[in-house]
Amino acid sequence: MSRVSGGERSRTVIAQGTFDVLHPGHVHYLEEAASMGDELIVIVARKTNVDHKQAPICPANQRREVVDALEAVDQAILGHESDIFAPIERIDPDVIALGHDQHHDPAAIEAELDARGIQCAVERASAREPADEDELLSTRLIIDRILERRG
Amino acid sequence: MSRVSGGERSRTVIAQGTFDVLHPGHVHYLEEAASMGDELIVIVARKTNVDHKQAPICPANQRREVVDALEAVDQAILGHESDIFAPIERIDPDVIALGHDQHHDPAAIEAELDARGIQCAVERASAREPADEDELLSTRLIIDRILERRG
Numbered sequence: 001m002s003r004v005s006g007g008e009r010s011r012t013v014i015a016q017g018t019f020d021v022l023h024p025g026h027v028h029y030l031e032e033a034a035s036m037g038d039e040l041i042v043i044v045a046r047k048t049n050v051d052h053k054q055a056p057i058c059p060a061n062q063r064r065e066v067v068d069a070l071e072a073v074d075q076a077i078l079g080h081e082s083d084i085f086a087p088i089e090r091i092d093p094d095v096i097a098l099g100h101d102q103h104h105d106p107a108a109i110e111a112e113l114d115a116r117g118i119q120c121a122v123e124r125a126s127a128r129e130p131a132d133e134d135e136l137l138s139t140r141l142i143i144d145r146i147l148e149r150r151g
Numbered sequence: 152m153s154r155v156s157g158g159e160r161s162r163t164v165i166a167q168g169t170f171d172v173l174h175p176g177h178v179h180y181l182e183e184a185a186s187m188g189d190e191l192i193v194i195v196a197r198k199t200n201v202d203h204k205q206a207p208i209c210p211a212n213q214r215r216e217v218v219d220a221l222e223a224v225d226q227a228i229l230g231h232e233s234d235i236f237a238p239i240e241r242i243d244p245d246v247i248a249l250g251h252d253q254h255h256d257p258a259a260i261e262a263e264l265d266a267r268g269i270q271c272a273v274e275r276a277s278a279r280e281p282a283d284e285d286e287l288l289s290t291r292l293i294i295d296r297i298l299e300r301r302g
Binding site: 021022023024027031054055057058059061062065066069070071072131132134135136142143145146147149150151 | 172173174175178182205206208209210212213216217220221222223282283285286287293294296297298300301302
């Protein structure tokens with residue numbers, strides 16, 4: 001793991017998600033995750049990792065590239081095809097930051113980390129406060145609006 | 152205008168667009184625009200500025216926020232309601248970077264800049280080379296895919 005100036009060990013944070021159509025809720029999540037440490041690595045879900053909602057519209061590498069271009073993000077990588085914990089084991093982070101609306105159970109994640117000998121904190125990011133009443137703060141809402149206006 | 156270290160005048164670049172659903176083509180355009188100077192200001196079109204294609208799906212401030220979160224972008228602002236040259240006159244940039252597929256005529260832009268006494272270069276960014284054959288490098292292609300899969 002890298003060292004920051006002064007010789008102290010830097011804190012690596014992992015965030016993860018699908019990031020199909022980027023919106024300010026994603027930006028808020030990733031900026032808050034970045035603030036939990038010194039380096040933010042984002043694991044972008046492959047289509048095969050997404051089993052709790054419809055398959056993403058944009059290809060995995062396209063979603064990864066856009067996330068990687070964000071100022072808050074040091075590195076964006078694609079998830080493992082089948083074992084979502086594989087990249088976490090390899091990166092050995094200090095913190096895993098969950099999005100405010102992600103369905104994961106922190107206790108189940110902690111148990112799996114424990115079983116694999118990964119010592120890290122599991123934190124949940126806050127929800128973004130809507131700034132305007134017409135905001136579309138989820139990919140689903142954006143897609144619904146597209147279907148309503150153009151379908 | 153700001154100064155960079157060493158006392159030399161910094162070069163301000165303006166890029167502009169709608170940025171309705173962010174994709175790697177936008178990222179390429181803005182990274183190339185940033186490389187044309189020291190500071191990149193992006194003018195995000197309001198709905199009233201978009202007359203050559205369908206109205207954007209996402210609200211203006213939402214689109215502005217996402218663009219502002221990109222590493223290549225120093226500042227993202229909303230366009231003027233009616234006079235698209237008003238913010239350019241105020242910012243007084245060194246370069247205006249046009250996207251490779253933007254419909255503007257550089258000669259017409261140069262004439263208008265000249266009429267307003269704004270001295271700046273008008274450059275056109277290159278197209279992004281597709282990295283994967285399944286990429287969706289325009290908001291229109293992403294919306295078409297959404298209508299095809301979910302409509």
